[in-house]
Amino acid sequence: MFVPLRYTFLLACRLFMSVEDGKDVEKIEGPFHRLASGILTLPIDLPGTAFNKGIKASKFIRNELLRIIKQRKVELGEGKASPTQDILSHMLLTPDEDGHYMNEMDIADKILGLLIGGHDTASAACTFIVKYLAELPHVYDQVYKEQTEIAKSKSEGELLTWDDVQKMRYSWNVACEVMRLDPPLQGSFREAITDFIFNGFSIPKGWKLYWSANSSHKNPEYFPEPQKFDPSRFEGKGPAPYTYVPFGGGPRMCPGKEYARLEILVFMHNLVKRFKLQKLIQDEKIIVDPVPRPAKGLPVRLYPHKA
Numbered sequence: 001m002f003v004p005l006r007y008t009f010l011l012a013c014r015l016f017m018s019v020e021d022g023k024d025v026e027k028i029e030g031p032f033h034r035l036a037s038g039i040l041t042l043p044i045d046l047p048g049t050a051f052n053k054g055i056k057a058s059k060f061i062r063n064e065l066l067r068i069i070k071q072r073k074v075e076l077g078e079g080k081a082s083p084t085q086d087i088l089s090h091m092l093l094t095p096d097e098d099g100h101y102m103n104e105m106d107i108a109d110k111i112l113g114l115l116i117g118g119h120d121t122a123s124a125a126c127t128f129i130v131k132y133l134a135e136l137p138h139v140y141d142q143v144y145k146e147q148t149e150i151a152k153s154k155s156e157g158e159l160l161t162w163d164d165v166q167k168m169r170y171s172w173n174v175a176c177e178v179m180r181l182d183p184p185l186q187g188s189f190r191e192a193i194t195d196f197i198f199n200g201f202s203i204p205k206g207w208k209l210y211w212s213a214n215s216s217h218k219n220p221e222y223f224p225e226p227q228k229f230d231p232s233r234f235e236g237k238g239p240a241p242y243t244y245v246p247f248g249g250g251p252r253m254c255p256g257k258e259y260a261r262l263e264i265l266v267f268m269h270n271l272v273k274r275f276k277l278q279k280l281i282q283d284e285k286i287i288v289d290p291v292p293r294p295a296k297g298l299p300v301r302l303y304p305h306k307a
Helices: 003-017 022-038 052-076 087-093 104-117 119-133 137-152 162-166 169-181 212-219 258-272
Strands: 187-191 195-198 201-203 206-213 274-278 286-288 293-295 300-304
Touching: 003 052, 003 087, 003 104, 003 119, 003 258, 022 052, 022 104, 022 187, 052 087, 052 104, 104 162, 104 206, 119 169, 119 274, 119 293, 137 169, 162 169, 169 201, 169 293, 187 212, 201 274, 206 212, 206 300, 258 274
Parallel strands: none
Antiparallel strands: 187 206, 195 201, 274 300, 286 293
16 A cells, blocks of 8 residues: 555544554555445445445444444543544534534444545545655755755654644645646535526536536636646635635535645655655556546655765
8 A cells, every 4th residue: 555545544543533553443444445445436236346345344434433432432431531632532522502412323424424534635635746746856855945944943853833834835835736736536516506507508406516626727727837737826825716626615615624734744744854756657647546546556766865
């Protein structure tokens, strides 16, 4: 498995459920990838199909999550777990406006949704960041310079802070340009809530629509030379509203945007301050299943920086 896939999954398990033991993570990791592969497939529930494998995997993962949830309730009751340690504790202890608490299966479903949202898209973004940093030495050099300056400001063993992350402006512009050229989420379905006309086409209320992030990001009207890698597009106010939509837009924008930003920048910081990169397959094909990924896993040779 390529490094970003494991990195994002381990981090999601740790932050959402405080699951850090390697054996516990491995137990749901394989089924999780079968589930992710079955999400955007033909809904044919026959043995051997991706959809059928995804259904079986989701049942297995839910049972494991229910086990973790029950254990957490015991630990909270015994004072062995903190009410504020992660999202799972928050879900167990926070009632709605009517004073009702979520049941265990609802919590399992929510956690499963968070794992999917916090893993697949972020791992795709990190993967393509590695790809472009390996392909574009001048971009890598600027990211390395920025991250090295931040690293030098830290004492030995001192962790990154939120203020450090705010200084990673060029690195985030690079990440944004990566997600423009290869958006982790290619698009999404919506339903027309009223009749309207778009580009001369009449769209009736109730029709299902598909908006394409990939097409929007390549529109030369908003992104001149759309195939060119240019992080400066995101300087100042950046692209016009609703032209750059890797996290969606409007009131339904992805609530995990800042989590993804933090996850991506910390990954970039720790990668470039330690290693130079060499891409081993220059013409590797990209496939989409359901997020884009290099067909052969993007093999990269890492060269440690000299001390």
